[in-house]
Amino acid sequence: MNETVRRVGIVGIGNVGKAAASAIVHNNIADELYISDIDSERAKGEAWDFADSIELTSSRTRVSEVPLEGLAACDIILVAVTERSEIPSSSRLELLKGTAAITYDIVPKLRKVGFKGKYVIATNPCDIITYLFYRLSGLPKNHVIGTGTALDSMRLRRQLSNVIGGVDPRSINAFMVGEHGDSQIAAWSQVTVGGQPLDQFEEDNFDEFGPIDRDQVEDAARHFGWEIHKRKGNTQFGIGNELAFFAKSILNDARTVTAASVIQNGEYGQHDLAIGVPTIIGRNGVEKIIRFRLNEKEQEGFNASAELIKSYIKQTLEEHEESAAK
Ligand SMILES: NC(=O)C1=CN([C@@H]2O[C@H](COP(=O)(O)OP(=O)(O)OC[C@H]3O[C@@H](n4cnc5c(N)ncnc54)[C@H](O)[C@@H]3O)[C@@H](O)[C@H]2O)C=CC1
Numbered sequence: 001m002n003e004t005v006r007r008v009g010i011v012g013i014g015n016v017g018k019a020a021a022s023a024i025v026h027n028n029i030a031d032e033l034y035i036s037d038i039d040s041e042r043a044k045g046e047a048w049d050f051a052d053s054i055e056l057t058s059s060r061t062r063v064s065e066v067p068l069e070g071l072a073a074c075d076i077i078l079v080a081v082t083e084r085s086e087i088p089s090s091s092r093l094e095l096l097k098g099t100a101a102i103t104y105d106i107v108p109k110l111r112k113v114g115f116k117g118k119y120v121i122a123t124n125p126c127d128i129i130t131y132l133f134y135r136l137s138g139l140p141k142n143h144v145i146g147t148g149t150a151l152d153s154m155r156l157r158r159q160l161s162n163v164i165g166g167v168d169p170r171s172i173n174a175f176m177v178g179e180h181g182d183s184q185i186a187a188w189s190q191v192t193v194g195g196q197p198l199d200q201f202e203e204d205n206f207d208e209f210g211p212i213d214r215d216q217v218e219d220a221a222r223h224f225g226w227e228i229h230k231r232k233g234n235t236q237f238g239i240g241n242e243l244a245f246f247a248k249s250i251l252n253d254a255r256t257v258t259a260a261s262v263i264q265n266g267e268y269g270q271h272d273l274a275i276g277v278p279t280i281i282g283r284n285g286v287e288k289i290i291r292f293r294l295n296e297k298e299q300e301g302f303n304a305s306a307e308l309i310k311s312y313i314k315q316t317l318e319e320h321e322e323s324a325a326k
């Protein structure tokens, strides 16, 4: 029998890595799960702990700890590394110095041992780190995917659901686009509820739900991560499930539509950066970028978000290229 073995790796087995591992194992998404961390003893402990949990599930995933280079044969590597577990209260961008340094360390090593699979990156600031992975890995642009505004889009659907009578968020099509950060925007012009454009839905149900305070809904979604962080010091389960969902979409060639941070080739008038847009995710990673017809205000917001990301990419490349040249 020619059985295909699904191999998923996780680099960084902290809060997020553990939540992703749990979702992978308990939903039987991989046959082999390899976990790697700079703290290899702790990673070994995590792997053994997961192994203990499997007999009571329907999963047969084999979990093992490996050094970084042991991830080379994976179909997908999920990236959840960071320098410290405390996310600063002002901006994810403050993590960049530390996470860029880790990226410049691990990606060339994985390239050297011939990793040819797909990366799915949660590490913040997600768009800039995703771009660095693309630049340093030598992989095609559709093989390097940041989770970007995927989690924010789920938060947006839930916030909207709260003000329209609890409609199942799965029946709402709504996306955050732009930076996975403060400059992201809701693409309101594209939102549908059960296939009906939001404007029409609002008009038809005005007595019950109108007017919808879109700014409030958008702000609540944009800042929801901080509300969690303020209370428990991290966010992990939403993003852990999100990472597992990307892995499943790739391995099953599910062609799922989701927001993701992907390298742009002019689809939204922007080039040479990674930024959150709606995509179709399947066997080839990013199968397609969906081109929303954003209205003028939304496009302006998106462009401002892109410029912010580009300025941080430029600054990071300059810093690392200068130090490499010395
Ligand atoms: N994109 C998103 O929506 C979200 C992203 N995040 C981001 O995910 C990242 C991870 O967050 P947490 O799991 O809470 O952090 P954490 O501190 O709990 O875990 C990070 C892990 O990375 C490991 N690590 C550090 N340097 C490494 C290296 N060179 N090689 C291998 N492993 C290394 C650490 O030992 C640690 O186990 C952060 O950047 C965080 O901001 C968190 C939540 C949501």
Ligand SMILES: CC(=O)C(=O)O
Binding pocket: 087, 092, 124, 151, 225, 226, 235
């Ligand atoms: C921490 C983070 O990036 C989030 O939960 O959105």
